[in-house]
Amino acid sequence: MAVMQGKELRIVGFLCNWCSYGGADTAGVGRFAQPTDLRIVRVPCSGRINPLFILKALTSGADGVLVSGCHPRDCHYAEGNYYARRRLEVMRGLLPVLGIDPGRFEYTWVSASEGQRWQHVVEEFTKQIHALGPIGRFPDAPELASLGLGAG
Amino acid sequence: MSKAQSAAQSAAGTAPGKGPGPGARPAFAGDLPNPYLPMPATVIEVINESPSIKTFRLVLNDERAMRDFHFEPGQVGQLSMFGVGESTFVINSPPTRKDYLQFSVMKAGENTAALHGLSAGDTVGVRAPLGNFFPYESMKGKDIVFIGGGIGMAPLRTLLLFMLDTRKDYGRIRLLYGARSPQDMAFSAELPDWLVRGDLETVLTIDREAEGWEHKVGLIPNVLLEMAPAPENCVAVTCGPPIMIKFTLQALEKLGFAPEQIVTTLEKRMKCGIGICGRCNIGDKYVCVDGPVFTLAQLKGMPNEL
Amino acid sequence: MSDRSFTPAFISFKALSGWLRALAQKATVHAPRREGRAVVYRELGDGQGLESFLRPTESAKHVLFPRSEALFSFQRQGEAAGAASGKIRLQEPEGEGPAIIFGALSCDARGFLSFDPVYDGCGTAQAVGGIAKDPYYLRRRANTSIIVRACKSALNTCFCHWVGGGPASTEGADLLATDLEGGLLLSPCSEAGAALLEHPDCVPALPEQIAAAAALHAAAERSLGEAPPAGELAASRAALLALFENSEFWQRQSAQCLSCGACTYLCPTCYCFNITDESNGIAGARLRSWDSCMSALFTLEASGHNPRAAKAARLKNRVGHKFSYYPAIHEGRFSCCGCGRCIKSCPSSVDIRKIVLAAIKEAAHV
Amino acid sequence: MAIEQELQAAVKAALPELDCIIGWGPGPDALRDAPLFLRDAADADVLRAGFFSVNNPALFLPEYKGRKIGVLVKGCDARSVGQLLLEGLVRREDLFVIGFPCSGVIDAGKAAALIADRCEAGELRSVREQGDSIVLEGPDGAFSLAKKDVRADKCERCLFPNAMDADLFVGEKRAPFAELDEYADLAAFEQAPLEERMAFWEKEMSRCIRCYACRDACPLCVCRDQCVAVARDPHWLSQADGIRDKLFFQIIHASHLAGRCTGCGECERACPMGIPVLLLKRALSRRVETLFAYRAGIDMQGRPPLLTFSLEEPRIKERDW
């Protein structure tokens, strides 16, 4: 969907259900005001996040992608975030070679109790993405782009 | 070049590779019908046949197209879920009953799963009719044995109902229909009628004993050998899963049926349905245009790649 | 086809780009260009760099048969536009304008002759629903002129002469260009080709230029190795059928095959395609895209059954199609133009010539 | 060449115990050998192993799982074998590995560019090795090229020219070529502005014909027929002819090889359109090396780093929010 012109950029968040999604809820319950750019995709665990989702988002028109999971040791599934940490960290290495600013992707850990931390992360990351501006695009096939099925 | 011309040339034994010459190319008329364009249709009824099979009754949205729609028993159509894809199914209502077009769909892949999500009133696309059909003209005056397994009953239903609608043209008509279990039996609403009507002899069978089952228990080929239809002046029409077909053909040959007396319909992965896209071939035959109906005699003349 | 004979013209290399740019006013001109390690067809830019002969890595088939195209788009309409019960509008894409392929190889032009009968519906001749023609291909086919540039010499992967072609074959061509000193000899092969020469820089060719071209053609012909006798090669039709169940033979032939699609996608005669839908739930398109018979998914049925699950079966079908099944229903013509791209670009050096000859030999042996 | 003859003898000796031996034989044109599947002793006479033996025979091994086969390997091929073993995709007891010292292989594309003004590669009648040079027989006579000018880049970077873990090693082991910064090219590439890097891929991928030779030539692409490239569930890619989807396949390929790619370069060599697809994989290999000090196909004790984890990751510097 098109972003609000001039107001927002497209930021996609992938949050684990148990910690970070709860942390974002806690931030909401606490009425911790945040920028409106972020859209959150709920996944059970940060370990569920195939790093390719991040690249899919970034090549489909997302200007930034934020991943958040349980703090190391706190994973609801014991180990998911450890795998996530490695995979996300490795995948970030692909961004510069593709010509995507690595600052467009960050990952962090926020627990269900850390509403304020979540607010801080969202503010910082949104600021960071606005500083980078809209992302460059790899062109889509004309047969899709002409139908509005292209990226962005 | 016309078909006649090319045939003539072929007969004259053109050297391999000698083509039509410089600059030659097929003609193009601007108003060429587009064979890839489905006709929008509306689902009027959905029948749950079994946990994995649903039957859909469709009406083409264009009234004239529906009225003029002509097909033969055994021909197939491609059902489109727009945005998902197309798959091929036999039109299993007979041409003699044209209130709707009926397709039975077994859930197997992406498109069939999407089709199973349809409710009455929903829109689908139809490209039909495609392929050849049962040689019912040459079956006139003969006895017919239908042998259907599982979802393979669908194409047989078309011909069966067609023959029942033109009953006087045929001799004795028998049906052997088998499924794994009573729940897997499609067209269950019609079975009581088939079992009692006087112009059809119906035998039902399931693979394994089940509670409340009053019919045969046993694999189709074995039950067929028990039934022992006489091959004289008889045509066997069979369709079902590959393993059943294999043993049914053996059983029929054992009973004395000649390959010319055995008719079956094949299934292949199809995309275009008009003999171009290249995937449904068995040797030089394309199941989508040269089939899906073949006699065993024809199959024996083709490479063994089913 | 016209019986009229055409007058060859000559264009100097200096004037070449101007002529092509003039042609580009009326049609989209595709011409070879070196990019990285490959030579690809691109839409004509400034027309420079075309003085020297380039052998394209890919065939020109994508001009008539794009790697992917929308067969139609669809749009759900009305109040509850999203609902499955909503009305749906289908729209066919608008056809492109005329096109010219400049610098095609003679084998490329002949490649389309394999497409023609299939896309013109000959394959559906027996179908009861009537002959189904492919309007997308046929529209472009009628709209496209092909300027063949004669090969100066053959590569060791070339075998056009096995299958009825040659370095300067005019089959399927509208215009034959031959590299001479200082320019190209342009010999029209069709009305459409002759029309392309209506340009002040296309001057009537001199007899010695025509003779020189003929000599070059002959030299190029000679640079091709010995072809097996035509009769022997025709035995492939029966041989491949005879070997259909010889799995050991096909396993040996396919051992080094990677099952990739380089051969089929570079091939000027491979015409198979896939149809897939893309959609956002409201609007979408049905796409026709190249597919390869070397892919296991090509024949995978929804039930999980796959008649050609093994790569040996797939290679057998590819070779069989080109040298047996296609000829059986298309007047004995092979679905191969001998361009050798499948050999030259095969990452694993599979050589279809060897396979066909081995099949003929093996079948004769049995 | 002496080594070749020794290898032919070794192959003949080993063949009776084996289903077949995978090596190299004459190819369809002079600049490359073709994979050769030896079944009879007679096949051994055409066996080749040298500067033109480019194909990585490790590619074929998983197909033969459960059958005892022999395989000739260069140093880089041996790394692929090692990684396949580590991942349990082939079994050591099924293999008879024959190693030999590799002094690099040709990059046919480099050679083609160097000889472009004389002839095309397909016009060469023959080519042979002569010390540090190769001698080529063209339509207009013979000429020679220095090996170092036509050697594949991966060979210049190679630190493991001698096949490791071979059951039989024929010939003298040799030292790697002068060491250089393995990732200097990548670092240089990343000096360009972001837009240029994006434009680079846009241009390169525009040639892609989606033949998937890159994938099918990769010895570690083990999904084979089940690749997501054309799958609908999961539906990662459309079949449309767009840069985005074509590039995304390369991203998928690179991601699936992260921590597994041995840098054999077959993906890039196989590409008929000459797209430099190895670069993406090397970007991830560099990352894996930096973060986990892990080299695929060398580190036979550890686990592929993305299939495991440690509680503390000393080399991962997480962002401090």
Next chain:
Amino acid sequence: MRIGVFICHCGSNIAGTVDCAGVAAQAARFPDVAYSTDIMYACAEPGQDAIIEAIREHGLTGVVVASCTPRMHEPTFRRAVERAGLNRYMFEMANIREHVSWIGKDMDANTNKAAELVRMAVAKLRLNRELTPKSFPVTKRVLVIGGGVAGIQAALDAADAGLEVVLVEKEPSIGGKMAKLDKTFPTVDCSSCILGPRMVDVAQHPKITLYAAAEVESVSGYVGNFSVRIRKKATCVDWDKCTGCGLCTEKCPSRKSYDRFNEGVGPTTAIIIPFPQAIPKKASIEREFCRQFTRGKCGVCAKVCPTGAIDYDMQDSFVEVEVGGIVAATGYDLMDWTVYEEYGGGRYPDVITSLQYERLLSASGPTGGHVRRPSDGAEPRDVVFIQCVGSRDPSVGRPYCSGFCCMYTAKQAILTKDHIPDSQSYVFYMDIRSPGKGYDEFTRRVQEEYQAQYIRGRVSRIYPSRGKLVVCGADTLMGTQVEVAADLVVLAVGGEAAHGAPQLAEKLRISYDQYGFFMEGHPKLKPVETNTAGVFLAGSCQGLKDIPSSVAQGSAAAAKVIGLLSRDMLESDPQIAQVTVSRCIGCGKCIEVCPFKAIQEIDLRGQPRAEVIETVCQGCGVCNATCPQGAIQLSHFTDNQILAEVEALCRF
């Protein structure tokens, strides 16, 4: 598919900053949406009824509710759609309250964002599949970890309800912190008199198996079927033989051992029975003090033991138990107060903790209940109590209130007067927190009846001077500096999470907060549940609390377990991984990464393939992210579903 979309106003909670009707209008044009409306309170009965009615009226096959967080009402709405005849998984939520209306005031941006979240939910729902839970049998046994008062209560309640109970206590005796207390507030009744009988009940209950001096080593399995490995620490005494006669403790020559039970107030022997009412009443050797271990020879206890129970070679041993539910009741520990330099940092012997003071007050303590200060054994006259030591103090990372210090300090001031009638107590406090039943009256009594002097202010310094400790502080009510020359200073040291709590949390796969306290499922609605099914919390491990609250929570946790294990079969969550066998290549990567060993290799016509063990899979999806070809998919969170959400946002 026919989707119904319901945009909840949540009163003005959402409607205040989101144009709900506008979102509903937009949603009507989303794919497969057949019906769309806004609704005042979706979760209330009329709201749920409206959804059910719409499903029936419009033939809906899937429902999206845009309202609060799915962590709140997803189960509610799933039940609602189920009542209407849909599969409960044909439902999705868009969180437009916590993630939209509550965090921003821009109506346009919020409305747009809400619509996009609905669009995502619709995109996902279109790919939802009906899921059916599988049933599996449960083990009707419960593990209680921690034998403090909360654990004891939970164990007894569960056992009385007929469940088998395994109680694990790391100390040689149960009793926990409460066993160390002299009296309890606000009744000032004897702590061991009320706890003692409950401890005996534990020992004698036929349904309870007690493992003291034991710890949980590892936990595997899942709700209804946990496997627990318990480490029984080597006590060097064979408890089957030990009669608890105490002869060994009398004869032990090593008399300088640290007395853990008595908080180090006096020394003890190396072989101990922690206290006279210990359950089990068995001796154990503390190796770091035992001469047999420190010097290599002694053997006195072995010689005197009448039953030959001493075994110096004893090793830790393990038992495996199968349980259906787990109650964590691991209590708390005191924070290390010596970080406070102003209180002497631990250098002054007469600055002690409140728990040490309990032991001095206790008749069974090392001083026999006579209050004697540690430095010289003298009876103190002026006693200063300092509150909030390590509570409500962000500077030491303890910003929270420990909750019980105000009350026990008041109790200790009363007891001081009872023990030493001519004594004077001074209490430095920040605020008096006494919200419990009878609590505030109690704190008044200590000031009014017992003349304890309450000084509102912080102590800035303590220094010794002529046999006394001079306590300097501010009286913030009077606005003056105060100096008290004290004989004894008692610090009301705050509690912290029990040492080792995070490690246990990791074994139990439950969350803990930044201080190490275990996270409850919901702060209000699930105070004893955790986010891991089958694991419950009781007592201070969840957050500091006093005895009545701990007991109440112990009972509550027991009730939850009893409820859980009252069923013969449990239903497994069907949101688990599924293998498409035809696409699996048997590479085994999923098996390697599964944290639960929930995937096994099977043989399919000679080829290896992966198979998910349905009841073991917990649905994390690590396998899904690992499988290169995506042959293993996490139901309800498939690749295609997540891709659909991403594409709905980014592409369409």
